[in-house]
Amino acid sequence: MPYDPSAFPPFAVTVDLVVLTVRRHALCALAVRRGEPPFQGRWALPGGFVRDDEDLSQAAARELAEETGLRAHDPSAPAQDNGAHLEQLATYGDPERDPRMRVVSVAHLALAPDLPAPRAGGDASNARWAPVEELLQQGGYGREGEPVAPLAFDHARILADGVERARSKIEYSSLATAFCPPEFTVGELRRVYEAVWGVALDPRNFHRKVTGTPGFLVPTGGTTTRQGGRPAQLFRAGGATLLNPPMLRPEV
Amino acid sequence: MPYDPSAFPPFAVTVDLVVLTVRRHALCALAVRRGEPPFQGRWALPGGFVRDDEDLSQAAARELAEETGLRAHDPSAPAQDNGAHLEQLATYGDPERDPRMRVVSVAHLALAPDLPAPRAGGDASNARWAPVEELLQQGGYGREGEPVAPLAFDHARILADGVERARSKIEYSSLATAFCPPEFTVGELRRVYEAVWGVALDPRNFHRKVTGTPGFLVPTGGTTTRQGGRPAQLFRAGGATLLNPPMLRPEV
DNA sequence: AGTGTTTATCGTCAGGAAGACGACTATGAT
DNA sequence: ATCATAGTCGTCTTCCTGACGATAAACACT
Numbered sequence: 001m002p003y004d005p006s007a008f009p010p011f012a013v014t015v016d017l018v019v020l021t022v023r024r025h026a027l028c029a030l031a032v033r034r035g036e037p038p039f040q041g042r043w044a045l046p047g048g049f050v051r052d053d054e055d056l057s058q059a060a061a062r063e064l065a066e067e068t069g070l071r072a073h074d075p076s077a078p079a080q081d082n083g084a085h086l087e088q089l090a091t092y093g094d095p096e097r098d099p100r101m102r103v104v105s106v107a108h109l110a111l112a113p114d115l116p117a118p119r120a121g122g123d124a125s126n127a128r129w130a131p132v133e134e135l136l137q138q139g140g141y142g143r144e145g146e147p148v149a150p151l152a153f154d155h156a157r158i159l160a161d162g163v164e165r166a167r168s169k170i171e172y173s174s175l176a177t178a179f180c181p182p183e184f185t186v187g188e189l190r191r192v193y194e195a196v197w198g199v200a201l202d203p204r205n206f207h208r209k210v211t212g213t214p215g216f217l218v219p220t221g222g223t224t225t226r227q228g229g230r231p232a233q234l235f236r237a238g239g240a241t242l243l244n245p246p247m248l249r250p251e252v
Numbered sequence: 253m254p255y256d257p258s259a260f261p262p263f264a265v266t267v268d269l270v271v272l273t274v275r276r277h278a279l280c281a282l283a284v285r286r287g288e289p290p291f292q293g294r295w296a297l298p299g300g301f302v303r304d305d306e307d308l309s310q311a312a313a314r315e316l317a318e319e320t321g322l323r324a325h326d327p328s329a330p331a332q333d334n335g336a337h338l339e340q341l342a343t344y345g346d347p348e349r350d351p352r353m354r355v356v357s358v359a360h361l362a363l364a365p366d367l368p369a370p371r372a373g374g375d376a377s378n379a380r381w382a383p384v385e386e387l388l389q390q391g392g393y394g395r396e397g398e399p400v401a402p403l404a405f406d407h408a409r410i411l412a413d414g415v416e417r418a419r420s421k422i423e424y425s426s427l428a429t430a431f432c433p434p435e436f437t438v439g440e441l442r443r444v445y446e447a448v449w450g451v452a453l454d455p456r457n458f459h460r461k462v463t464g465t466p467g468f469l470v471p472t473g474g475t476t477t478r479q480g481g482r483p484a485q486l487f488r489a490g491g492a493t494l495l496n497p498p499m500l501r502p503e504v
Numbered sequence: 505a506g507t508g509t510t511t512a513t514c515g516t517c518a519g520g521a522a523g524a525c526g527a528c529t530a531t532g533a534t
Numbered sequence: 535a536t537c538a539t540a541g542t543c544g545t546c547t548t549c550c551t552g553a554c555g556a557t558a559a560a561c562a563c564t
Contacts (some may be wrong), residue, residue, distance in 0.1 A: 008301040011264035013345070013356050049260040052354065056345040091343040091358050093265070093308040102304065104265050104356065106343050167554070187511065205552065207513065229511025230559040439540065457523065459542065464521095481540025482530040498519070 011093075011102045015060045016047035016155065018089060018162030019068065019110040019130060021177045022195045027166075028129040029159055031151070034127070037052065038099050039152030043135070045159065046127075047105065060086060060108040067127065069113055073178070084112040085178035089162050097154050109162045111178040132163050167196055172246035174216055177237035183220055186210060186234035199250050209247060215240030263345075264355045266342060267312045268299035268407065270341060270414030271362040272322060273433045274447045279418075281382040281411055282319065283403070287378070290351050291404035295387070297411065298379075312338060312360035319379065322364055325430070336364040337430035341414050347440065349406050361414045363430040384415050419448055424498035426468055429489035435472055437484035438462055451502050461499060467492030 009181040019030035031043040046067040050059040061072035064086060073083035086108055093104040116130075136159060138150040162197055170193060176183070179192045190206045209226040210216055225231040269280035281362055283295040298319040302311040313324035316338060325335035343355040367381075388411060390402040421481060422428040422445060430437070431444045440460045462468055469487040477483040 008264050009304040011265045011302075011356075012260050013263045013265070050263075050345065050356075052261040055347060056343060056356070088342055090340055091301065091308060093358065095307065104263075104302075104308070104358070106345065106356070113497055132463055185512085202552070202554085203511080204513075204515090204554080209551085211513095225511090225560060227511065228561065229509085230513080232512055248551075252553095437541085454523075454525085455541075456543080459533080460544095461522080463542095477531060477540090479540065480532065481538085482542080484541055500522070502523095 009102065012101060013050045013065055014047050014103055014105045015050060015056060016045045016092075016105045016107045016158055017060060017063055017067070017110055018045060018107060018159055019064065019084070019112060020132070020162065020166055021112045021114055021180075022192050023114050023129055025191060026131045026133070027163065027195050027198075029132050029135055029163075031130050031135060032067065032129055033126040034152055042149050042152045043130070044152035045107075045155045050106075056088065056106050057086070057108075060088075060106075060110075064108075064110055066247050068112065068115065070115075073108070084110045085175060086110045089158070089165060092154055092158060094154065105158075107158045107162065109165055111166065111175065113179060113181050132159060136160060136163075167249075170196060170247065171249055172243050174237060174241055174243060180237075183222065183224075183234045183236060185224060185227070185234060186217075187227055187232055189217075189235075193247070197249055201250070213240070213243060214217070214238075216243065254324065261354065264353060265302045266299050266355055266357045267308060267315055268297045268304060268344075268359045268377065268410055269312060269315055269319070269362055270297060270365065270411055271336070271364060272363045272384070272414065272418055272431075273289060274444050275366050277443060277447050278383045278385070279415065279447050279450075281384050281387055281414075283380055283382050283387060284319065285378040286404055294401050295382070295405045296404035297359075297407045302358075308340065308358050309338070310341075310359075312362075316360075316362055316408075320367065324360070324362070324368075336362045337427060338362045338485045341410070341417060342411060344406055348405065359410045359412075360418055363418065363427065365431060365433050370408055376481055384411060388412060388415075419501075422448060423501055424495050425493065426489060426493055426495060432489075434486060435474065435486045437476060437479070437486060438469075439479055439484055440470075441487075445499070449501055451503070464491070465495060466490075468495065 017030070021028050021030075023142055030046060032040050032046045034040055034044050046063060048059075048063050050056060054062070064070055064072055064084065068084075071083040072086040077221045089107040089109040091104060091106045095102060097103065097105070134148065135151060136156060137148065138156060151159065166175070176189060176196070179196075186207050187203065189210060190201055190203060193206070194201055215238040218238045220234045220236055222234040223231040224234055269282070273280050273282075282298060284298045286292055286294050286296050292312050298315060300311075300315050300502060302308060306314070315335065316324055320336075323335040324338040341359040343356060343358045347354060349355065349357070386400065387403060388408055389400065390408060403411065418427070428441060428444045428448070431448075432440055438459050439455065441462060442453055445458070446453055449455040467490040469492045472486045472488055474486040475483040476486055
């Protein structure tokens with residue numbers, strides 16, 4: 001194939017973000033309301049065009065900062081600095097996915113601790129944290145009984161892929177700590193697993209597992225009683241990124 | 253961001269293929285020689301532009317067929333039809349990755365049984381199966397002592413990512429059977445794991461593991477003595493795609 | 505002060521899976 | 535006949551998990 005600029009079709013390239021967090025025991029994703037057609041007024045994943053001089057991960061980090069104020073956590077950075085975990089998820093390029101033109105979207109997955117209200121260009125009503133369950137039930141009804149339109153474009157598919165990635169990745173990595181503040185208790189970490197997987201875990205076995213895995217958790221010395229009950233030890237995420245043997249997700 | 257065709261920069265979108273197979277106890281990848289600048293004469297991964305009306309996976313399947321004659325294995329197809337396994341790997345979009353223009357490449361990973369010689373536009377000298385170890389040792393020397401130039405573009409990085417994906421994925425899935433012919437023995441499957449991981453596995457424990465995992469292997473009734481020694485039972489890949497518990501990769 | 509509730513943490517026990525390795529079987533090669 | 539090669543079946547120990555009892559330390563009541 002000789003080099004000929006007219007020999008290939010031009011594409012628009014965007015990044016879309018699946019930003020997940022755990023709020024009130026539920027796995028939630030960031031959704032923004034579309035201000036213009038197509039899908040005007042519908043909820044969608046945050047995202048935008050990749051600029052001319054940007055790498056894909058830079059574009060994703062920029063969009064994440066614009067939508068949430070979060071700094072992306074550079075994978076090569078030393079320790080937890082309250083930045084969000086950010087990784088590439090997958091790329092979606094169906095010719096019909098955007099009715100306006102040919103758009104290829106490189107989806108990224110971000111995991112963040114529970115945050116205050118989101119902001120989308122300063123307008124709070126155009127951005128929200130919604131339980132992924134609610135966003136994924138296409139054409140169903142929300143908690144107040146109001147009808148819920150499915151996400152714009154192929155964003156339901158992207159969100160589902162991102163959720164599945166997060167669910168499987170916390171099995172064999174220490175990624176669940178990305179949902180936690182810099183210091184957290186074993187119980188808080190367990191509630192992250194329970195929210196992401198949607199199951200109940202035995203507190204005693206969970207405690208044995210995470211405290212017994214070298215490099216997973218580092219005690220900070222402090223204790224807290226945030227959750228009521230006996231004070232719990234505080235931990236930071238340890239350096240280990242891979243969990244071996246993995247945390248087992250209970251059968252359905 | 254209002255819709256304005258001049259508001260976003262145009263990109264070229266390509267697919268690149270990491271095609272892996274196991275030959276003579278070594279994990280090998282398909283490499284093609286570049287016929288024109290940049291990197292003229294250097295080895296590269298096969299790939300090409302995505303067409304205007306094609307999905308990304310269609311483009312990858314088309315390139316795979318053009319380079320190897322393999323049909324891609326439709327994930328929804330019933331059983332092993334000697335087609336190759338094909339899945340999306342990751343997307344690479346560094347602004348500097350192609351000196352000619354802004355190119356975003358959606359890399360795919362293909363796993364195939366051992367094949368006859370490759371063909372690249374009918375010219376055998378411009379395509380070959382090379383051990384991944386050899387392709388990845390940047391600026392080293394090949395088996396005959398000749399100097400080896402690193403792969404073109406960022407293809408060494410892409411190949412490394414593909415190899416790592418394959419290595420980790422055969423742990424918890426039945427994907428290793430994609431390297432095998434339709435009927436194979438337990439020993440042949442073990443040699444696949446050994447080649448991909450670069451380790452020796454205990455034949456007895458391996459046999460117990462794979463034959464004891466329900467749905468992984470289905471005996472066909474036949475036996476063979478391809479490898480010398482006592483005749484071995486022949487198996488097909490069973491319907492199970494997930495291995496639970498996984499096959500454990502030995503420590504380094 | 506006592507009682508109940510909540511959460512954290514330690515311990516025990518049985519079952520399952522994996523690593524190490526012995527033993528036996530069925531071929532072809534010498 | 536003997537050896538080398540590969541496949542297959544067992545055994546034993548060790549590690550990990552799931553199930554669950556028990557204790558500890560806080561708070562909210564009465």
